[in-house]
Every structure is written in structure tokens, then in C-alpha cells.
Amino acid sequence: CHSLRQIPNSIGKLALLTELHLKSTAIEELPESIGSLKELETLDASYCKSLARIPNSIGNSTSLSCLNLTECHKHAQLPDSIGFLVYLPRLLLSGCHSLKQIPDAIGKLTSLTKLHLKSTAIEELPESIGSLKELKTLDASYCTSLAHIPNSIGNLTSLSSLDVNGCQKLAQLPDSIGSLVSLRRNVIITLSHDSLVKSMDFHPVQQILLLVGTNMGDVMVWEVSNxxxxxxxxxxVWDLATCSMALQLEAHVGSVNDLAFSYPKKWLCVVTCGEDKSIKYIFSTATNGKIKVWLYDNQGSRVDHDALGHSSTVMAYxxxxKRLFSCGTNKEGESYLVEWNESEGTIKHTYHGLGKSSSGVVQFDTIKNRFLAVGDKFMVKFWDMDNDSLLTSTDANGGLLASPCIRFNKEGVLLAVSTSDNSIxxxxxSFGIELLRTAEKHILLESLLGVFCR
Known part of the structure; x- marks a missing residue:
């Protein structure tokens, strides 16, 4: 009804009304009486390009399950009463070009699962956004004025889709972004090997570089983006002060069981541990469950502990x-994921949800300061560090080993997982994909410069 400009106040008397569709009408506002529609579940005012106002009484329509204001170009403000819609799962505001602010009250929408803000004029997301524990989809793409995402976004543990594509003023993502373990991760690259992958680590700065060790003793570095x-x-190993090579070393004889980038004495090094029993690292573990702590002075171990269940263990901060964790599997196939009281050498927390392993040792990793991840039972499983129960899991589209090797990059946006066909x-x-795209552009630019500068 393109000529319909006004909804009469008497609409509030439709006590049993459950759906109200006003799409593409010429209405300029909704009447206050709209709040009397206690049974209203769907309000679709999308493409009402003249609609400039939603009344405060909308907060009384507590049965709403969908509020659709898509492409309401003149709609400039949400009333604070929006916070009373505690059962609202869908709030669709994409294309509201005049909307510059989201009220703090939105944090009270505890049932909200989908929030669409695409192409609005918002400049920031409110801190209260982190209270939306059920939110699964947040689309803020092409919000060209959006310059800030609050650190509280890391509290959105149900979020599986976050789109900030085209947000030209958004210069930085909060550190808490790595805490979003439910954020949908798609398999985008497969790296093929001739031998079984035993260990991996991402470069701490150049986070698209992946260090890999295999059961044949090979140690290699992949540039993931290309x-x-x-x-x-x-x-x-180069001495940066003199620009001369200080050391050249071979990889292990036999399997490379563990490796990592490290910074002893401010040098970027590759630390490895293999079947030839050579190791030099702050922690060492053995198949009999012994955990020892070492320094770089060749004076012997400083601390000697037993792992839970006398399991063959991997450790990580x-x-x-500030927090030390270990994960291991004993000879009976029982696996343990625990947090240690480092000063006392005792167990602080034991995490539940690991299966019994028929072979191999389960691999694990930490994600920022919030989550733990373990390769177990052909899956990657996740725990909140402060909760003993399993949080979520993924099979990465299948083909994983029973106890796959796993590793996150520093920001937690890329995950490397080993497979049964010797691949990674x-x-x-979405942030990991953007990281790889940026790296690809830099590589292309460098190659073009190389051509033109010859």
C-alpha cells in the first residue's frame, strides 16, 4: 500500500493481533497504541522509507519475536524501551541510513540471536553488546562510520557469524576477538605433506607463517596465505647486529614430537623436541608422566612433578x-586436561569431556586468556578456562586423526588441524579470512614491485 501514510490509533484495540505487515508503505510513524498489542509477534515495517519514529510504547509489546525495520532510511533512533523486549530474538535494522546510535538498553535483549546493522550510520557499538549471550549473528557490514567495537564483544560466546566487511573507519579489532570460539570457522586451505604431521606452531608476529614438524624428522615453514x-x-640463525649467520642446524633424526617459536635472550628461535631425545626448553615431559622445569644454564631441572594419571603430557601457558595448563594421555588411554597451581605443583582444575584414546597422545592449545582447545575423538573440542564442562566442538568437515594435532595463531582467528591423509x-x-586476504594483497604488491624495480 504505497499511499498509506498513517496507522490509526484504534489499531491498539486489536488485542489478538499476532502479525502486522507494513512493508513498503508510506507511513511516517507508528502510533503510541502499538504498545497495546500484547500478542503481537511479528512487526514488519521494512522498506518504509518515510518511517522516522518508533514510539516508546513498543517496549510493551513483549511478545515480539521479530522487529523488522530494514531499509527505513529516515529512522534515526531506537527508544530506550527496546530493552523491555526480553524475548525478542530478531532485530533487523539494515539500511537505516539515519541510525547513528544503538542504545545501551539493547544489552537487556537476552533472547536476541540475530542483530542486523548493515549500512547504518552507527559510529560505535555499545559496551552492553557483550551481555547478549544468545547472539549468534551480528552483521555490521558497510557501516562506514563505525570506528569502535568494544572489548566486551569477547563475551558473546554463542556468536557464530560476525561481519564487519566494508567498515572503512574500523582500524582495530579488540584483543578479546580471539575469545569468540563459536565464531564460524570454515576450512579454507589444505596443506599437503608426504609424512604425518606431529607438531605445529604459528609465528608470534607474522601470523600467517606456520612451523610444522613431521614423524620423518622434517621441520618446515609454510606461508599459509599462498x-x-x-x-x-x-x-x-642470524646475528642481526652484524647481519651474519651465527648458526645452522639440522632437524631431528626420527619424529619431531613438539616444536615452537621462542625468544630466549631476545632471539627469535625455533625450539624442537624429538625422538632423538634432544630438548632445551623451560618445560620437559616424559612418557612416564614426569614433568621437569629447566633453565637455559645446563644445571639440571629445578622442579620435578608427576602429571595426573602419570600421563604423557604437553604443557602450555x-x-x-599467568595460568599453566597441561593435557596428556596415559598408557591405558585415559586423557587429562588440567590447570596447575604452578607455585605448589598441584592441580587447580580438571576439565571434563575427553574421550578414551586408543592410541597416541591428545594435543591441545590455549586461545588468548579465555579458552582451551583439544584434538580428541576426530574432533576439536573447546572449554572455557573457568568452566570444567565442555563448551563446544567441531569436526572440521571430517577426515581428522583420532587425536589430531592442533594450533591456533596468536589472535585465535586461524586454526591448523592435522588430518589422516598427512595434510593440514x-x-x-571472518577475521582470519581477512588476515589471509590482506597477506595475499601484500605478496601480490611485492611481486609487482619486484617486476617494475628490475
Whole structure:
């Protein structure tokens, strides 16, 4: 009804009305009486390009399950009473070009699962956005004025889709973005190997570089964005002060069981541990469940502990180095994921949800300061560090090992998982995909510059 400009106040008397469709009408406002529609579940005012006002009484329509204001170009403000719609799962505001602010009251919409803000004029998301524990989809794409996303977004543990594509003023993502373990991760790259992958680590700064060790003793570096293997077996350590090579070393004889990038004495090094029993690292673990703590002075171990269940164990700190975790499997196939009281050498937390392993040792990783991830039972499983129960899991589209090797990059937006066919799957959420795209552009630019500068 393109000529319909006004809805009469008497509409509030339709006590049993459950759906009201006003799409593409010429209405300029909704009447206050709209709040009397206690049974109203769907209000579709999309493409009402003259609609400039939603009355405060909308907060009384507590049965609403969908409020659709898509492409209401003149709609400039949501009333604070929106916070009373505690059962509202869908709020669709895409294309509201005049909408510059989302009220703090939106944090009270505890049932909200879908929030669409595409192409609005918002400049920031409110801190209260982190209270939307059920939110699964947040579309803020092409919000060209959006310059800030609050750190509280890391509390959205149900979020599976976050789109900020085309947000030209958004210069930085909050550190908490790595806490979004439910953010949908798609398999976007597969790296093929001739031998079984035993260990991996992402570069701490150049987060598209992946260090890999195999059961044949090979150690290699992949540039994930262009699927290129850029180093194999031999590594050179350079003295940056003199620009001369200080050391060249071979990889292990036998399987490379664990490796990592490290910074002893401010040098970026590759630390490895293999079947030839050579290791030099702050923690060492053995198949009999012994955990020892070492320094770089060759004076012997400083601490000697027993892992839970005398299991063969892998250890790791969280991002800020304040919490220590271990994960291991004993000879009976029982696996343990625990947090340690480092000063006392005792167990603080034991996490539940690991299966019994028929072979191999389960692999794990920490994600920022919030989550733990374990490769177990052909899946990757996730725990909140402060909750003993399993949070979520993924099978990465199948083909994983029973106890796959896993590794996140520093920001938690890329996940490398080993497969049964000697490959590595790279899973990425939307931010990981953007990271790889940016890297690809830089590589292309460098190659073009190389051509023109010859």
C-alpha cells in the first residue's frame, strides 16, 4: 500500500493481533497504541522509507519475536524501551541510513540471536553488546562510520557469524576477538605433506607463517596465505647486529614430537623436541608422566612433578603467562586436561569431556586468556578456562586423526588441524579470512614491485 501514510490509533484495540505487515508503505510513524498489542509477534515495517519514529510504547509489546525495520532510511533512533523486549530474538535494522546510535538498553535483549546493522550510520557499538549471550549473528557490514567495537564483544560466546566487511573507519579489532570460539570457522586451505604431521606452531608476529614438524624428522615453514613451503629441514640463525649467520642446524633424526617459536635472550628461535631425545626448553615431559622445569644454564631441572594419571603430557601457558595448563594421555588411554597451581605443583582444575584414546597422545592449545582447545575423538573440542564442562566442538568437515594435532595463531582467528591423509586443514573465521586476504594483497604488491624495480 504505497499511499498509506498513517496507522490509526484504534489499531491498539486489536488485542489478538499476532502479525502486522507494513512493508513498503508510506507511513511516517507508528502510533503510541502499538504498545497495546500484547500478542503481537511479528512487526514488519521494512522498506518504509518515510518511517522516522518508533514510539516508546513498543517496549510493551513483549511478545515480539521479530522487529523488522530494514531499509527505513529516515529512522534515526531506537527508544530506550527496546530493552523491555526480553524475548525478542530478531532485530533487523539494515539500511537505516539515519541510525547513528544503538542504545545501551539493547544489552537487556537476552533472547536476541540475530542483530542486523548493515549500512547504518552507527559510529560505535555499545559496551552492553557483550551481555547478549544468545547472539549468534551480528552483521555490521558497510557501516562506514563505525570506528569502535568494544572489548566486551569477547563475551558473546554463542556468536557464530560476525561481519564487519566494508567498515572503512574500523582500524582495530579488540584483543578479546580471539575469545569468540563459536565464531564460524570454515576450512579454507589444505596443506599437503608426504609424512604425518606431529607438531605445529604459528609465528608470534607474522601470523600467517606456520612451523610444522613431521614423524620423518622434517621441520618446515609454510606461508599459509599462498600455500607456499618456504623452508625445510635446515634453519639459519642470524646475528642481526652484524647481519651474519651465527648458526645452522639440522632437524631431528626420527619424529619431531613438539616444536615452537621462542625468544630466549631476545632471539627469535625455533625450539624442537624429538625422538632423538634432544630438548632445551623451560618445560620437559616424559612418557612416564614426569614433568621437569629447566633453565637455559645446563644445571639440571629445578622442579620435578608427576602429571595426573602419570600421563604423557604437553604443557602450555595462557596468553598473559599467568595460568599453566597441561593435557596428556596415559598408557591405558585415559586423557587429562588440567590447570596447575604452578607455585605448589598441584592441580587447580580438571576439565571434563575427553574421550578414551586408543592410541597416541591428545594435543591441545590455549586461545588468548579465555579458552582451551583439544584434538580428541576426530574432533576439536573447546572449554572455557573457568568452566570444567565442555563448551563446544567441531569436526572440521571430517577426515581428522583420532587425536589430531592442533594450533591456533596468536589472535585465535586461524586454526591448523592435522588430518589422516598427512595434510593440514586451515580453518578461519571472518577475521582470519581477512588476515589471509590482506597477506595475499601484500605478496601480490611485492611481486609487482619486484617486476617494475628490475
Amino acid at each position: 600455500r607456499a613451503r618456504i623452508a625445510l629441514r635446515k634453519f639459519k 595462557n596468553a598473559d603467562g 586443514k586451515i580453518l578461519a573465521n
